[in-house]
Amino acid sequence: MSQIHVLPDHLINQIAAGEVIERPANALKEIIENSLDAGASHIDIQLEAGGIKRLSVTDDGQGIDKTDIPLALHRHATSKISSLEDLEKVVSMGFRGEGLASIASVSRLTLTSRTNMDNHATQIYAEDGKLSDVKPAAHPTGTTVDVVELFFNTPARRQFLKSPATEFAHCRTMVERLALAHPEVAFSLQHNNKNILSLPAQSLQERCSAIMGTDFTAASLSVDEKLNEMRLHGLIGKPTFTHGKTSQQYIFVNQRFVRDKIILHAVKQAYNDVLHQALTPAFILFLTLPPTEVDANVHPTKTEVRFRQGQAVHQLVFHTLNKCLASTNARHTTSVSQPETALKDIMQKQPAEVQQVFGSNKINTAIHSPAPYQRSHTPVQRNLSLKESQSALNTYAELYKSEPVLENNTISIPQSAEIDNELASLEQVRGINSTYQSVQANETIIPPLGYAIAQLLDIYILAQAEDALILVDMHASAERVNYEKMKQQRDATGKVNSQTLLIPIRFNASHEEIALANEYAATLQDYGLDISVENHQQLVVHTVPAMLVKSDIKMLVQEVLDDLMKIGSSEVIRERENRILSTLACHGSVRAGRKLTLPEMNALLRDMENTERANQCNHGRPTWVKLRLQDLDALFLRGQ
Known part of the structure; x- marks a missing residue:
């Protein structure tokens, strides 16, 4: 020995x-x-x-x-x-x-x-x-x-x-x-x-551009919030930033790089409603808090920390990012995605296609290339009054009208007065004043998404803004608008509607789950879950959220308890409900193939401008894109 x-x-x-x-x-x-x-x-x-x-x-x-x-x-x-x-x-x-x-x-x-x-x-x-x-x-x-x-x-x-x-x-x-x-x-x-x-002393924005690239900084949002003695600031990638990867996720706690499950969970939760499932968010977050509130001596390489108030940290990170991402609509965004990449791909393919069509004859671009388009004045777009737009609306109504209804072998056509009344009521709902004087007073005010001018292939809305064309995916946009309205109606009550189970659900639970169910009994009831303990080894579920009554109750409870153990709170119930609301919004929204009138298209554009997270649909896809004049010029080789 x-x-x-x-x-x-x-x-x-x-x-x-x-x-x-x-x-x-x-x-x-x-x-x-x-x-x-x-x-x-x-x-x-x-x-x-x-x-x-x-x-x-x-x-x-x-x-x-x-x-x-x-x-x-x-x-x-x-x-x-x-x-x-x-x-x-x-x-x-x-x-x-x-x-x-x-x-x-x-x-x-x-x-x-x-x-x-x-x-x-x-x-x-x-x-x-x-x-x-x-x-x-x-x-x-x-x-x-x-x-x-x-x-x-x-x-x-x-x-x-x-x-x-x-x-x-x-x-x-x-x-x-x-x-x-x-x-x-x-x-x-x-x-x-x-x-x-070679990095000189510089600002955070400049340092981020030097290391993360200008693509990230151009497609990022700035965050800066405080909670008591804690401060969170940094840059987060927009949901449409498609180049994100885990190596572009930086978390610094008191200027120390760490990998922390609580913060990563909060970030994932904040992006859950806007990021496509195939994408990874990119971000640089700096959390500053008193040294006594964090223990950095828990790992040999100091890449892990332990917070005294992990729930407060999670709350700060989630609410800061959620608030920032919620503001992503047309009123706060110059463009939801950059068309440069797609246009560049088109232009790279252009020469080969031109040769296939016109043969190998060389064209003297110096003679035949048109000069760049120069606008003589800045066009002013305004709300159209009923009298001014009657002719145009009648033209589009003719294009998008439904099949005529046959009554006694005759075609029934709405009277002109009925059309006038309908249009006038739509104008009143949208806040459009029919008087020419009012139009003159507000003629310079153009909404961020402009005004609809056509529907393309019964899928996209083409609108003209002040300095660009706007393409809108009408189903994706309507889906997000309806989804946010449903969530607001759900949240207006301030509590989760629960339903008592006719036959309570019993299942064996671990010692940790039993202890958590007892410790967080009041919190679980706020989530719509009434759970009791039997024989110190079983959990009995008596009530569940009404919207989730048909889900796997055992798995639901286990997920909630797991969150409570890790971070002291849980968003599982809300996320599950959101999935159902998202499905309902998807099925209840306007579908591709449906023809819309100009007032209907403009109504959707105005709703998008006033809806949170309207830049992405419920699945994280972009809902609109801006084509600037220079983008269009590039397609036609103007100025090249």
Whole structure:
């Protein structure tokens, strides 16, 4: 039987390195976080072979005092905390004092640093965890950490590393995360002597554009809300941003990048009603709260946190994003989607199609290309009075009229007076004043979606706005309008309508589910669920939400209890009801193939402008698109 003995410090450091330093990107993170804690305004990173052969970080921070240089490479030696109270309210990126020591135990590390009070820099070298003597060196104020041959003395660990290209990709991702969290700091990144990133100190918007791309920032919405001492701000992608992926989901808690289930759940829930199921939202969210309200010391790599008030965090994230996404309608949007991509595809195919039609003869574009269209004046579109639009409406009524009704072998045609009365009533409902004076007073006020001018293929509405044509999917739009109206009617009561089951549903439950059912009994009743416990092992469901009476009750209850356990609240009931309302709205909305009159089309456009989330249908598809004059010019090669 082997005896218990104390492990040597060197082996302890290598074991700790296995938890903290999994790959070069982790070593890079530890070093850069030290630079940020030192108040650096510029951080320069140089990598070779993905950081496996060499990684070097130089900053212009406050530096390390020459007397502290040897301690910097010892385990649990730090200047950032000195008591448990300090740990509970820590604001620095690092605080355990094990990062540099762990790296030094599995590499050849050189640390050079100088404060603004020293005449020269101080340098120390560590190999396989053994420290050299301190010696003077030349270096400006700041610190350089040079790491060579990472994992050279732990071949088993080195075998788990991927190719240099893959390891560099992880390093770059790590740098981009830290750069997003600190836009006020300049970053530069080189790999194998090639410049990869050069980010000056800039605003958050500029940093997001540099890292996420201009496509994201152009298709993003800004959020900024507070709840007590918590603040959430950042950028979230519009539901129509189709390039989103999980690698474009950034969550920062007190400027620390984390992966948190509570926040991700709230984000998913907020997008649930507007995002197509095949798409992934892209976002950059910064949550700031008192350090005492969050525990960052729950994971070796500090990528997980624990909140004291997880339900409040979930509420802030969900309501902030839900409020922002709810405002996505025509009144608050210049265009729901960008037609440039589709138009670009058309234009790329154009030359081949032209050659097929006209042969291979070359055309002198300098002679035959028309000049760009120049408008002599800005057209003014206004609400049309009855007298002014009677002729046009009669023309469209003739085009879209229903089959005539035969009465005694004769055709019954509505009288002109009846048409006048019907149109006048429609004008009154839509707030259109028939007097010419009123029209003149408001002639410059044009609704965001303009006025309908035609129906295309009995599927789309073509409208003309002030400076563009608007194409509207009439079924998708009507579906969203009806869906939001149904939700408003449901929410107006302020409670969930429940129905008592004739035969209560019983099922065996886990100890956790039993405890949750007892603890949240009042909350469950607010959700329309009356649940009792029998024999300490069964749950009995007596009432359920009336709209969900035909659903799988056992699964419904289990999903609600699971949410209550994780975040202290649940939206399962509301989401299930919303699915039913969405189906009802879909079946009750105008279908493709139905002919609409101009007043009906305009009525739908006005409803869209005043409906939340009207830019997407219930399934997340866009409901309208804007074609600007320059888009149309591009189709006809004007100005090219």
